Amino acid sequence: MIPKVAMIGGGSWATAIIKMLSDNFSAKEIYWWMRNAEAITHIQKYKHNPNYLSSVEVRIPEDNISDDIAGIIKKADYIILNVPAAFLKETLSTITPEQLKGKKIVSAIKGIVPDENQIIGEFLHLKYNIPLDDILVISGPCHAEEVALEKLSYLTIASVNVGLAGFFANLLSTRYIKTNVSDDIFGTEYAAVLKNIYAIASGICHGVGYGDNFQAVLISNAIREIKRFVDAVHPITRDIKESAYLGDLLVTAYSQFSRNRTFGNMIGKGYTVKSAQLEMNMIAEGYYAVSCMHHINKKYKVDMPISRAVYAILYEKHSPHIEMRLLTEQLN
Ligand SMILES: NC(=O)C1=CN([C@@H]2O[C@H](COP(=O)(O)OP(=O)(O)OC[C@H]3O[C@@H](n4cnc5c(N)ncnc54)[C@H](O)[C@@H]3O)[C@@H](O)[C@H]2O)C=CC1
Ligand SMILES: O=C(CO)COP(=O)(O)O
Known part of the structure; x- marks a missing residue:
């Protein structure tokens, strides 16, 4: 079955990961949610994010980009969360644990959920009942701007489910992205x-x-x-x-x-x-x-x-x- 991957967030890192997923050769469907409707229209028309990493060409079908978060989540089996941690609760406020059930949730966020004082994996596990086995973290020394320039970068994909981490790592690897796998999800998140x-x-x-x-x-x-x-x-x-x-x-x-x-x-x-x-x-x-x-x-x-x-x-x-x-x- 072809993996269906959804990106939640419209900033620099989200744009960089969309580029990696698109440049990676394995078959997949890519969906993209962002809250800014004007940016969506711009991307659909000109194939570039007007606000972040605007040199990156976005090569995903127009209909796959939307500000309807529930609709985007429904279509995908891998959900990459990539809004700053301070806005995560607000972004997911209309989403129920039921809507995330059975999906693999990938955090590309390097932050802590305010008020809850929880790292993202902990928050997803406790608030949305996501089993730890279905949670992944993307980390590594990697700036979005260098991804846009296709400068060689290494990512670490962490999960207690290292088989799943390996599978997801293979969706991100490209000529300029090398990936490692780790089972240290808590240490990786806190260090980041x-x-x-x-x-x-x-x-x-x-x-x-x-x-x-x-x-x-x-x-x-x-x-x-x-x-x-x-x-x-x-x-x-x-x-x-x-x-x-x-x-x-x-x-x-x-x-x-x-x-x-x-x-x-x-x-x-x-x-x-x-x-x-x-x-x-x-x-x-x-x-x-x-x-x-x-x-x-x-x-x-x-x-x-x-x-x-x-x-x-x-x-x-x-x-x-x-x-x-x-x-x-x-x-x-
Ligand atoms: N930029 C990078 O190179 C990397 C970033 N990260 C992580 O990725 C996450 C996202 O950061 P960036 O893409 O760098 O963000 P950014 O600084 O490029 O963009 C800001 C983002 O915040 C969103 N935003 C601003 N106000 C908001 C609000 N009121 N409600 C909802 N969203 C709002 C914007 O829409 C945009 O998506 C962060 O946790 C960051 O630590 C991780 C690795 C690399
Ligand atoms: O996590 C990052 C690089 O690995 C990005 O760091 P900044 O958010 O400080 O740009």
Whole structure:
């Protein structure tokens, strides 16, 4: 049977994954939901997303793109969720567990559901009764902008059902996309959420004037912070140096394309949170995640000085200069 894959979300990463699915040679049907009706009409007419990665040619049938989320979900057996975590509940608000029953749900989101303080896999399992075996996560050091340029990138597909992860990985592989499979769904998700916070820290440091030497110290402390946290939440044997953990941290902390680093850089340069958000037409997940992590870590009590400093700057309005100066005393 030909797999039917639906994309939920119309941003950069959604557009990049649509490109991967289209460039992959195996037979499949692709459906695409986005909330912006004007963007849909534009894509149907001109074959390009007007708002994100507009150089990417969209080669799926016009009728397969719609703002009717229930209709799109009904047609597909693989549902890729790809709206920022802050909007996931609102996006799925009209969808019932019954409508998702029997479908494989793939999260391409690197964030935490606000209020629930749950990673996406946990949220889908608890709120929509999706069996863990039917949940997949797409991660990896991979920016949408480089996918558009067909620069070689690696993705990790995680699921407790590694056979399913392997099958789905084969739908994404192309000349420029290589895929790995992992069974560490919780560690992969939490690491992807945390690296966004450390990319904000990296941007703040750059913004307030620290150089590459300190940045390297910050990031080597950040990977230890990630390891402490994921080991506390889901203690299995894992190599934190794998690309889905360390690689994703490095690309987000250093890349010119990173939304989180760009946002942090603006904060370091003195922008308020509101003005930095307005300046970007894109979402820095780490801003929302650091608040959720602050609450989640009340339970685990993991030592996370960098995450704490970012929380203090973004939510308690502490000075980036002073907070980073205090942080330098805690790193090694
Ligand atoms: N862009 C990238 O390179 C990568 C992004 N991701 C993850 O993909 C997810 C989606 O991010 P991007 O595609 O980068 O987003 P983006 O920053 O490119 O676009 C913003 C998205 O948010 C949506 N949005 C804005 N306001 C909304 C609202 N009120 N209600 C519903 N949707 C709204 C927009 O329609 C658009 O789809 C995030 O969790 C991100 O961490 C993961 C890997 C790579
Ligand atoms: O997850 C990403 C790269 O792997 C994207 O990070 P940004 O959202 O900071 O651009």
